[in-house]
Every structure is written in C-alpha cells, then in structure tokens.
Amino acid sequence: MVKESEKLKFGTRAIHAGQDPWKWRSGAVVPPISLASTFAQTGPAELSECGFDYSRSGNPTRECFEECVAAVEGAKHAVAFASGLAATATLLHVLEKGEEVVCMDDVYGGTNRLMNRVFVPNGVTVNKVDCTQLDLLEAALNEKTRIVWIETPTNPTMKCVDIEACAKIIKAKLKRPDAIFVVDNTFMSPYNQKPLQFGADISMHSVSKYINGHSDVIMGLLMTNNDELAAKLKFLQNAIGAVPSPFDCFLANRGLKTLHLRMERHNSNALKVAQFLEKESMVEKVMHPGLKSYPGYDIVQKQCTGNSGMVTFWIKGNVETSKQFIASLKVFTLAESLGGYESLVELPCVMTHASVPPEQRAVLGISDQLIRLSVGLEDIDDLIDDLTNAFSAVA
Numbered sequence: 001m002v003k004e005s006e007k008l009k010f011g012t013r014a015i016h017a018g019q020d021p022w023k024w025r026s027g028a029v030v031p032p033i034s035l036a037s038t039f040a041q042t043g044p045a046e047l048s049e050c051g052f053d054y055s056r057s058g059n060p061t062r063e064c065f066e067e068c069v070a071a072v073e074g075a076k077h078a079v080a081f082a083s084g085l086a087a088t089a090t091l092l093h094v095l096e097k098g099e100e101v102v103c104m105d106d107v108y109g110g111t112n113r114l115m116n117r118v119f120v121p122n123g124v125t126v127n128k129v130d131c132t133q134l135d136l137l138e139a140a141l142n143e144k145t146r147i148v149w150i151e152t153p154t155n156p157t158m159k160c161v162d163i164e165a166c167a168k169i170i171k172a173k174l175k176r177p178d179a180i181f182v183v184d185n186t187f188m189s190p191y192n193q194k195p196l197q198f199g200a201d202i203s204m205h206s207v208s209k210y211i212n213g214h215s216d217v218i219m220g221l222l223m224t225n226n227d228e229l230a231a232k233l234k235f236l237q238n239a240i241g242a243v244p245s246p247f248d249c250f251l252a253n254r255g256l257k258t259l260h261l262r263m264e265r266h267n268s269n270a271l272k273v274a275q276f277l278e279k280e281s282m283v284e285k286v287m288h289p290g291l292k293s294y295p296g297y298d299i300v301q302k303q304c305t306g307n308s309g310m311v312t313f314w315i316k317g318n319v320e321t322s323k324q325f326i327a328s329l330k331v332f333t334l335a336e337s338l339g340g341y342e343s344l345v346e347l348p349c350v351m352t353h354a355s356v357p358p359e360q361r362a363v364l365g366i367s368d369q370l371i372r373l374s375v376g377l378e379d380i381d382d383l384i385d386d387l388t389n390a391f392s393a394v395a
Contacts, residue, residue, distance in 0.1 A: 160296020167199025
C-alpha cells in the first residue's frame with residue numbers, strides 16, 4: 001500500500017488516498033459499500049474501534065471518499081452532502097438573522113434561487129456583486145458580511161474571478177474571525193484549480209459533475225483546511241442530515257480514480273471546440289478559459305493548471321435560432337448538468353437559469369442566444385463535425 005505523502009502526485013492520490021485495503025480487514029482493494037444504518041457499540045455510548053454509531057453521523061464508505069477527495073484537493077477536511085445544493089444550504093445555516101452574504105452576481109441558477117427565495121425571506125441579506133471588479137467587492141463588504149461566495153469560472157457566462165486578490169481584500173476588510181470565503185470550484189474540478197491554495201476558506205463542489213464524471217450521482221462537497229470550521233460543518237452535516245448514500249459515495253470514489261485522465265481529455269477537447277467556435281461566422285462571442293482572447297486569461301494562468309470542458313458562446317440570431325441549432329445536434333445531448341463523459345448542450349435562459357429573473361439575466365448577459373456546452377470525451381473530430389452540421393442547418 002502506498003504511504004500518504006505530500007510528494008505524491010494527483011493521480012496517485014486519487015487512486016490510493018484513504019483506500020488502504022487492510023482497513024476493511026478483508027484486504028479488499030476496492031472499498032466495499034457499507035449499507036448498515038447503525039453500528040454495534042461495546043457499551044452504552046461506547047463506540048467500537050471503528051468509531052461509527054449511526055450512518056447519518058458517519059459511514060465507512062463516505063469516510064473513504066471524503067478522505068480521498070480531500071487529498072486531491074489539497075485539503076485537510078472534506079464533508080460530503082446529498083447534493084451540491086444540500087452542501088450550500090447546510091453551509092448557509094451558519095448565518096444568523098441580519099447577517100449578509102456577498103455573492104458573485106453570476107452563479108448557478110439553483111444557488112441564486114436558494115439564496116433569494118429561501119434565505120432572504122428568513123432575514124438574510126444577499127448582496128450580488130460582480131467580483132471580477134475588485135473595487136465593487138471591497139465596497140460591498142461591511143461588518144454584517146459573514147460569507148463571501150464566488151464561482152470561477154461563473155455559470156454560465158464563464159467570467160473569471162481572481163481568488164487570491166479577493167481573499168486579500170476580504171481578510172483586510174473583514175476583521176471578524178468567523179467570516180467565510182467560499183469558492184464554488186465545480187467548473188474547474190480539483191484537477192484544474194485548488195482555491196484553498198489561494199486563500200479561500202472553503203472549496204465547494206457539485207460532485208455530480210467532474211468529480212464523479214459519469215452522470216449517475218447527485219452529491220455535494222465542502223472542503224477546508226480550517227479545523228474549527230470543519231468541526232462546525234461536521235456538526236451541521238449530522239444535525240441537518242442531508243448526507244449522501246453509501247452507494248453514491250462508492251460511485252463517486254470510483255469516478256475520482258480517473259478524474260485526472262478524464263480532465264486531460266475534457267481540457268483538450270473543449271479548447272479545440274472553443275477555437276473552432278471562434279472562427280465560426282455565426283458565433284458572436286466565445287468564452288473559454290483556454291482561449292487567449294478570454295478576458296481572464298492571465299488570471300487563469302496564475303490560479304489554474306487547465307481550462308475545463310465548459311464552453312459558452314453566443315449564436316447570432318434569436319431564441320428560435322438557438323433552439324434550431326440545438327435540435328440539429330446529434331452527438332451533443334440536450335440536457336442539464338455537466339462534467340460527465342458525454343457531451344451536453346443546454347440553453348440556460350430556459351433551463352438551468354430559468355429561475356433567475358429576466359431583468360437579472362439581461363444584466364448578466366444570459367440572453368436567448370447564449371448556449372452552454374459541456375464538452376465530453378468523445379473523438380474531437382466527431383464533436384467538430386456535429387457542430388459544423390448544426391451551424392449549416394441554421395445558416
């Protein structure tokens with residue numbers, strides 16, 4: 001068994017961290033699925049050497065996955081939840097009435113809905129700010145700010161936020177020790193970006209996307225290096241109870257084993273797709289972190305090791321043009337979500353971001369012509385041919 005070491009590279013950690021065959025006594029090289037909801041105790045309130053009592057509080061399969069994914073993110077602690085939104089909602093429970101969240105203006109539609117329609121009515125203030133403009137972020141921070149929440153790249157307009165610069169401003173402006181800087185790292189995955197290295201307190205993921213990578217798991221993660229914050233998150237994980245099933249943890253742990261290999265192909269395919277789109281006459285604009293024309297290209301070079309499989313572009317025409325283009329695709333599947341091995345296409349204005357008010361979508365640039373691609377692992381020639389044929393169909 002490979003020993004844990006700071007010197008081990010990403011792929012080695014993904015395969016071996018937390019996977020010691022002898023922890024199961026059987027020597028099984030594939031961690032088993034522990035379906036037990038409760039565990040025998042040696043005496044009243046005396047846990048056995050395994051340390052488990054009830055599966056909501058802790059489960060061997062979940063612990064195995066949490067340990068492994070923390071290792072690849074470079075985090076001390078990982079806390080898994082039943083979905084990405086369950087992770088977000090659990091974290092937001094640290095807020096007290098009157099406290100504020102400063103949130104990136106362009107975020108996943110579900111995050112927007114959760115904050116605005118669930119937490120705001122219960123007394124939490126959510127201040128939406130374009131955090132690519134550091135002066136706007138600094139101006140928004142005040143003594144009531146408890147959480148700063150960003151995505152980078154953002155969903156779906158792919159804006160890039162400088163994590164390290166934001167962290168410095170937050171630390172200098174917010175003197176309260178319980179302030180939390182969160183980076184939703186879903187679009188980049190731990191392979192391409194590690195927000196904790198640049199000053200974030202929490203790196204959040206929808207595991208359903210790249211980490212699992214097979215479009216068959218719904219799960220979320222919060223990761224941190226802060227021991228006190230980790231203890232708070234573990235308490236909330238148990239108290240609120242939005243935990244993932246052992247089977248989902250097994251699947252996500254399995255998916256994690258090939259994350260580094262999959263991301264290399266996602267990175268390569270998406271860059272080639274983005275370069276193709278830049279030359280297409282029916283495309284008005286392309287946003288992809290690997291393009292030198294990308295507004296945040298220099299920041300990406302500093303804080304990322306890859307560009308992800310996400311590509312956003314604006315097609316010339318109207319909503320009917322967008323729908324006809326999407327309907328003409330044969331390899332790209334029309335579906336929400338992202339990060340699986342298969343290529344997906346969606347129209348955010350009526351799908352993932354339909355819950356965002358139209359006036360806010362207009363300000364953000366989420367128009368009827370914005371099309372989001374999750375570029376998968378297929379042969380790149382087939383993907384380019386599919387896009388070419390779809391453009392020909394609407395030309």
